[in-house]
Amino acid sequence: xxxxxxxxxxxxxxxxxxxxxxxxxxxxxxxxxxxxxxxxxxxxxxxxxxxxxxxxxxxxxxxxxxxxxxxxxxxxxxxxxxxxxxxxxxxxxxxxxxxxxxxxxxxxxxxxxxxxxxxxxxxxxxxxxxxxxxxxxxxxxxxxxxxxxxxxxxxxxxxxxxxxxxxxxxxxxxxxxxxxxxxxxxxxxxxxxxxxxxxxxxxxxxxxxxxxxxxxxxxxxxxxxxxxxxxxxxxxxxxxxxxxxxxxxxxx
Amino acid sequence: xxxxxxxxxxxxxxxxxxxxxxxxxxxxxxxxxxxxxxxxxxxxxxxxxxxxxxxxxxxxxxxxxxxxxxxxxxxxxxxxxxxxxxxxxxxxxxxxxxxxxxxxxxxxxxxxxxxxxxxxxxxxxxxxxxxxxxxxxxxxxxxxxxxxxxxxxxxxxxxxxxxxxxxxxxxxxxxxxxxxxxxxxxxxxxxxxxxxxxxxxxxxxx
Numbered sequence: 001x002x003x004x005x006x007x008x009x010x011x012x013x014x015x016x017x018x019x020x021x022x023x024x025x026x027x028x029x030x031x032x033x034x035x036x037x038x039x040x041x042x043x044x045x046x047x048x049x050x051x052x053x054x055x056x057x058x059x060x061x062x063x064x065x066x067x068x069x070x071x072x073x074x075x076x077x078x079x080x081x082x083x084x085x086x087x088x089x090x091x092x093x094x095x096x097x098x099x100x101x102x103x104x105x106x107x108x109x110x111x112x113x114x115x116x117x118x119x120x121x122x123x124x125x126x127x128x129x130x131x132x133x134x135x136x137x138x139x140x141x142x143x144x145x146x147x148x149x150x151x152x153x154x155x156x157x158x159x160x161x162x163x164x165x166x167x168x169x170x171x172x173x174x175x176x177x178x179x180x181x182x183x184x185x186x187x188x189x190x191x192x193x194x195x196x197x198x199x200x201x202x203x204x205x206x207x208x209x210x211x212x213x214x215x216x217x218x219x220x221x222x223x224x225x226x227x228x229x230x231x232x233x234x235x236x237x238x239x240x241x242x243x244x245x246x247x248x249x250x251x252x
Numbered sequence: 253x254x255x256x257x258x259x260x261x262x263x264x265x266x267x268x269x270x271x272x273x274x275x276x277x278x279x280x281x282x283x284x285x286x287x288x289x290x291x292x293x294x295x296x297x298x299x300x301x302x303x304x305x306x307x308x309x310x311x312x313x314x315x316x317x318x319x320x321x322x323x324x325x326x327x328x329x330x331x332x333x334x335x336x337x338x339x340x341x342x343x344x345x346x347x348x349x350x351x352x353x354x355x356x357x358x359x360x361x362x363x364x365x366x367x368x369x370x371x372x373x374x375x376x377x378x379x380x381x382x383x384x385x386x387x388x389x390x391x392x393x394x395x396x397x398x399x400x401x402x403x404x405x406x407x408x409x410x411x412x413x414x415x416x417x418x419x420x421x422x423x424x425x426x427x428x429x430x431x432x433x434x435x436x437x438x439x440x441x442x443x444x445x446x447x448x449x450x451x452x453x454x455x456x457x458x
Contacts, residue, residue: 011330024330077331103331110324173333175343176321217324218317220345221414227337236422243420 004034006098010045012057013105015114022114024103034094038081039064039071041093058117066090066230069167072112072120074105079169079228087167087230107168109177111215122168124214125182129166131210132203133186135195154192161188163231170225170233176217181225183211184241185233191244201248208245253317254418256310257411261437263303264408268444275447277457280381287380291367311353318346341406342414348407355400362387388452397449405442409435 008029015022032041039061046056062068071088075081081091096102104118112120162185170181187204190196196203219238226235270290273283290296341348363383370378387393412434416422421430451457 022327074329074331077329077333078336105329105331108325108327108329110326114327173337175325175338177324178321215324217321219418220317220321220342221410221417222338222342224333224338235417236424239417239420239422241420242418246420 002034004094004098005031006034006093006096006100008032008041008096009099009101011101011103012118013114014057014117015106016116018113018115032093034092036093037064037089038073038075038091038093039089058115058119060119061089064089067165069165069230072107072122072168072172073118074107074172076103079107079172080167080230084227085230085232087165090230107172109168109171109216111177111179112168112171120168122166124216125166125168125179127214128179128183128207128210129186132199132206133190135190136199137195148194150193158189158192161185161192161233161237164189164229164233165231167230169228169230171216173224173228174217174219175222175224176220178219178225179211179214179216180219180238180241181229181233181235183207184235184237187244188237188240191240200244201251204241204244204248208241253310253313254415256306256313257415259303259306260310261408261412261415263306264441268441271448272444274381274384274457275451279458280379280384284379284381287367291371311349314346314349318349339410342410345407345410345414348403351403352400352407355396355403358396359400362393384448385452385457388449391453394449394453398446401442401446404445405438408438408441412437 010027010029011024012027013022014025027045029041029045032044036044039059042057042059049056060070060072062070066087066089069087071080073080073088075088075091080086080088082095083091106112106114106118107120107122109120111124112122114120164182164185166182168179168182171177171179174180187207190203191200221235221238223235226233270286271283273286274280276282363380366378366383367380370376388397413430416430
């Protein structure tokens with residue numbers, strides 16, 4: 001890979017706190033290595049801001065290896081930037097051209113209030129998870145590994161749904177700020193496995209009820225969530241959620 | 253949305269088939285026969301009430317859904333992804349639907365209202381075919397109808413697939429089938445509908 005250094009014009013959302021109205025501010029990022037990740041570019045910029053005695057830009061980050069789902073940045077109109085199937089930390093600066101203007105915004109949704117700059121409160125997703133995204137297991141001896149036969153295709157589909165890292169890109173990308181892809185992934189991962197069957201109906205009803213309570217929008221099947229999901233979770237999970245919800249409605 | 257949508261999709265098949273009778277070019281004999289049958293059969297009168305109920309429900313649901321969804325992002329993005337992540341027509345169902353509603357008011361005042369008037373008020377036997385020829389002799393009407401049908405086509409291309417997804421029907425086995433039928437249905441229905449005013453205006457149908 002050819003190593004280059006590029007300069008960028010950054011247009012970054014600054015907001016003091018949840019009450020502040022917020023506005024865009026322009027920054028110059030100079031001599032940025034194309035091998036840096038997008039977050040490392042922010043580190044370079046923040047270091048400079050700190051040295052200049054200014055308030056560094058607040059942004060969420062944790063693992064920096066694409067699995068924690070913290071780096072909620074809307075870059076040039078795309079959740080987690082222009083690459084498919086990546087989080088912001090896995091987005092590298094070679095995705096940008098020298099001299100390019102890059103606009104960075106926080107996730108925008110009623111259910112995700114901005115706390116500061118690019119940091120949003122995504123705890124609404126946690127509350128959906130707590131409403132039913134679990135299996136109740138009594139403690140005791142561990143069961144024998146092969147005592148629960150599971151269809152391989154279902155195990156794989158369940159694992160694909162369980163890939164969801166709860167980053168909120170689906171909500172950010174959806175024109176309705178709907179959390180259907182997140183909720184459907186969390187419902188699907190249990191609905192496909194025998195361990196999830198006892199609480200199958202109550203799980204979907206409670207999680208959907210919580211989702212509506214949090215102020216997320218409704219799904220209109222545009223498919224933007226699927227296109228932006230860093231874990232490439234399919235909207236076939238949303239169809240499964242709809243099936244689960246329908247059958248739970250009609251169950252006695 | 254999905255249930256009422258599928259109901260309206262089914263209605264459009266009947267509507268296009270009956271109106272397609274004008275293409276027999278038999279001075280509207282076949283078309284008038286079926287139009288007369290549809291407007292005088294008591295069972296179909298009851299179904300018509302159901303059709304309007306479904307249509308009104310679809311409109312109310314659509315307006316409420318769009319209205320509620322629009323409130324879920326109080327601060328908008330400064331940069332939007334455009335068509336990079338979703339199709340423009342899938343994002344524009346509310347606008348396409350509103351255009352269709354305007355078109356529908358014009359359409360119903362042209363044909364439905366007149367038919368009912370002669371059926372229940374003036375009690376004279378009129379030829380719907382003659383009415384069609386009269387209405388479609390005006391160029392602006394033909395343009396409005398073709399535009400309305402184009403909006404309908406995009407509305408259907410998203411709506412057909414979307415209805416199945418909402419009802420939970422999404423499987424690798426049937427997805428290509430649903431997609432193909434949806435697009436083929438939308439194109440065929442809309443081609444048939446747009447050809448009606450064009451053919452009459454150009455005098456292809458006598």
